[in-house]
Amino acid sequence: MSLRGRPRAFDPDLALRSAMNLFWERGYEGATLTDLAAVMGINKPSLYAAFGSKEALFRQAVSLYDKAEGRGIELALHAEPRVRDAIAKFLQLNLASYTDPDKPSGCMIVLAAMIGSPENAGTRDYLAAQRAETRNVLRQRLERGVAEGELAEETDCNVIADFYTTVLQGLSIQARDGATREQLRAIAQAAMAGWESMTTEPATHSEA
Amino acid sequence: MSLRGRPRAFDPDLALRSAMNLFWERGYEGATLTDLAAVMGINKPSLYAAFGSKEALFRQAVSLYDKAEGRGIELALHAEPRVRDAIAKFLQLNLASYTDPDKPSGCMIVLAAMIGSPENAGTRDYLAAQRAETRNVLRQRLERGVAEGELAEETDCNVIADFYTTVLQGLSIQARDGATREQLRAIAQAAMAGWESMTTEPATHSEA
């Protein structure tokens, strides 16, 4: 497809990455089309031809973010065999991403469109759905811990998933407020301190 | 002062309260002057005469928010005699505010200006300073717990304050994402589950 005609003079993947970084830094409403086109190194008509609209560009940027920043972390969550280690690793990898000096601080999914004008409610809902998905991934990992006999049957995976999701989202704000990686690590460690109190190991079969 | 001249036809306190609610709902950049003037029941020139500018209005709205939503909660933090109870109460009162059905959900200080265009960096810094202040209030309450012999001298009050600040900020996002008061309560309870692991009671004097 599109073999005829003048070839495009830019790499859409690279341009999208630049757009992602600006959305990540300034948020959906804070990144203007003029700014976006500038960092992408293209003109607005090229932007529209390649990505459709500001909102369409944003969603593609979110997909790229999810792939570039989230995928590896989610894999680690599943790869870690013990559920407690998996959660701790998940926190640690996320906060490492939040404090990467080469990237905007905090999580784009949390920060880029939390609040704003009514006309952009659709964009906010889109990110809210992404956040809900992260929570579900955590919950499923916890439920696997139950299925594998690491956690008691009566473990409330919903609450534990909500708790770590909340901590994770708070960490994004801390990162934006200038917290260092070491500070976030200490916070994550504090969040793990409650693990034994929140969870119960299953009763052994030899007991009543 | 200002006895001469036409008297103003609106109550500045009521108007400011309306402005606060819109800023709380939509954020600094998401609330336009036209919208603000509309909910305040006045025209833009009246708004400027009474409040100065959009940013000045916002800061006054933040002050009002701090007074209306924060003051009582901070008092409770100090009034509660035992430090663990004080922190738990602080979380509980905040999450009750975040889920008041008559008000926008979540905390205005956390949500109203997290990200945006470079020209509003001053407003974001202003809110960041407010957030830092909340953290300091928590830390001071923890240090009082040390001073009063409830917590060991080596307790890291900075980390514990950072942790509960993080949870609190995460709770604002949860509230905006539609979490119920009961869900937030369960999350706060989970956050308190780590208390004993994070803190140590001081050694008794009769010990070595």
Next chain:
DNA sequence: CCTTATTTATACCGAAAGGTACATAAATTA
């Protein structure tokens, strides 16, 4: 009653927002 001081409402300003028309440039197909 007339001046002075202040608020009100309307109507407007320049700048910037998201988005696009249009003419030109560069490739393939015929």
Next chain:
DNA sequence: TAATTTATGTACCTTTCGGTATAAATAAGG
């Protein structure tokens, strides 16, 4: 080489942004 297709750059569109000039309205002071 001519026709066709797609991308590019400039210049522009409409709307809305934060903010204001101006004149009428309403009070107190003289």
